[in-house]
Amino acid sequence: AQTVTQSQPEMSVQEAETVTLSCTYDTSESDYYLFWYKQPPSRQMILVIRQEAYKQQNATENRFSVNFQKAAKSFSLKISDSQLGDAAMYFCATGGSQGNLIFGKGTKLSVKP
Amino acid sequence: DSGVTQTPKHLITATGQRVTLRCSPRSGDLSVYWYQQSLDQGLQFLIQYYNGEERAKGNILERFSAQQFPDLHSELNLSSLELGDSALYFCASSARGGPWAPRAFFGQGTRLTVV
Numbered sequence: 122a123q124t125v126t127q128s129q130p131e132m133s134v135q136e137a138e139t140v141t142l143s144c145t146y147d148t149s150e151s152d153y154y155l156f157w158y159k160q161p162p163s164r165q166m167i168l169v170i171r172q173e174a175y176k177q178q179n180a181t182e183n184r185f186s187v188n189f190q191k192a193a194k195s196f197s198l199k200i201s202d203s204q205l206g207d208a209a210m211y212f213c214a215t216g217g218s219q220g221n222l223i224f225g226k227g228t229k230l231s232v233k234p
Numbered sequence: 235d236s237g238v239t240q241t242p243k244h245l246i247t248a249t250g251q252r253v254t255l256r257c258s259p260r261s262g263d264l265s266v267y268w269y270q271q272s273l274d275q276g277l278q279f280l281i282q283y284y285n286g287e288e289r290a291k292g293n294i295l296e297r298f299s300a301q302q303f304p305d306l307h308s309e310l311n312l313s314s315l316e317l318g319d320s321a322l323y324f325c326a327s328s329a330r331g332g333p334w335a336p337r338a339f340f341g342q343g344t345r346l347t348v349v
Contacts (some may be wrong), residue, residue, distance in 0.1 A: 156337070164322060165236075166340035212277060220328055221267050221290055222338060224277040 123148040125213050127225035134203045135233050141188075142198045142228050144213030150174075154216040155189065155196045160227070161209040167210070172196065200230075208232045237261065239327050240341035252313040255344045259306055259327030265289070266308040267328075268300055269337060272321040283308055284330075313321055315348045322346075 125146045146155065172180045172189050179187050184201045194198035200207055209230050214222040223225040237260035247253055259266050268280040271294075279292035283302035294300075297315075302308040312319060322345050326338040 136332075154337075164343050164345075166324060166326075166343075168337055171337060189309060217279070217290070219281055220330070220338070221279040221292060222269075222277075222326075223279065226276045 123150070123152075123215050123217055123223045125215055125223055125225035127156075127228050129211055129224070129228045131229045131231070133231045133233060134160075134200070134207075136203055136205060138203055139199060139201045140203055140230065142200075142213075142230070144196045144198070144225060146194050146196060146213070146215050146225075147214055148194075150216070156214045156222065157187070157196075157198045157217075158186070158212045158214060159209045160212065161206075166212075170198065174176050203232050205232050205234060236305065236339040236341065238325060238327050238339050238341035240323075240344050243342065243343060244345045244347075246347045246349060247315060249265050249315055249317060251300060251348075252311065253314050253315065253346065255310040255312070255323055255325075255346075257308045257310070257325030257327075259308070259325075260339050263305065263327035263329050263339070266306070266329045267300055267326045268294075269324040270316075270321045271343070275321075277324075280310070285333070288338055295302060312346070317348050320346055320348045 155172045159167045170182045188197045210227045213225040235273045239258040244281045264285045271277045280294040282290040300310045323342045324343045
């Protein structure tokens with residue numbers, strides 16, 4: 122069974138600084154996706170970034186990038202130039218065999234002005 | 235706007251009652267997933283339908299059931315409700331299922347409160 126672990130329940134970052142959120146996972150799938158979702162106070166689940174496991178190159182989306190270490194089953198999210206609007210819950214997830222998502226418990230990110 | 239519509243946004247009901255949550259997927263998406271988000275259990279996958287057929291089950295209680303209709307909208311039925319069923323219920327859709335489903339688009343959720 123797939124599992125996702127986020128070891129940091131809460132993180133804090135100063136505006137304009139960089140923060141890294143950690144995630145480890147376990148899966149029996151040979152090919153899979155990894156995701157970071159953002160959930161602001163509005164509750165909407167917003168896809169931040171996606172990584173295909175077969176790709177060695179780390180995914181980037183503007184200020185968001187990942188450090189994907191397949192052998193270590195690690196998938197961390199780096200947010201550069203943090204903005205107040207980045208404050209939210211961040212969930213790491215992997216894709217199950219039917220395309221369903223298995224989520225970690227989440228990391229609450231606070232951004233200090 | 236993700237293109238996934240969930241109704242109602244909020245629902246308050248009493249213990250023992252039955253409710254139906256509705257989800258309209260993005261146009262063209264065949265796969266619908268239901269998730270439950272609660273404080274103690276986090277985000278949990280409940281059930282998936284693909285083109286009208288049940289495809290996968292997660293941690294769904296026997297008191298809960300779902301279906302997907304020919305027009306691809308889906309309903310999640312929750313019966314004999316208990317206080318612990320209070321949660322945010324999300325629907326998500328994707329173009330296809332399977333491990334290569336590239337992404338899922340989420341609705342805004344239905345906040346269910348059981349009193």
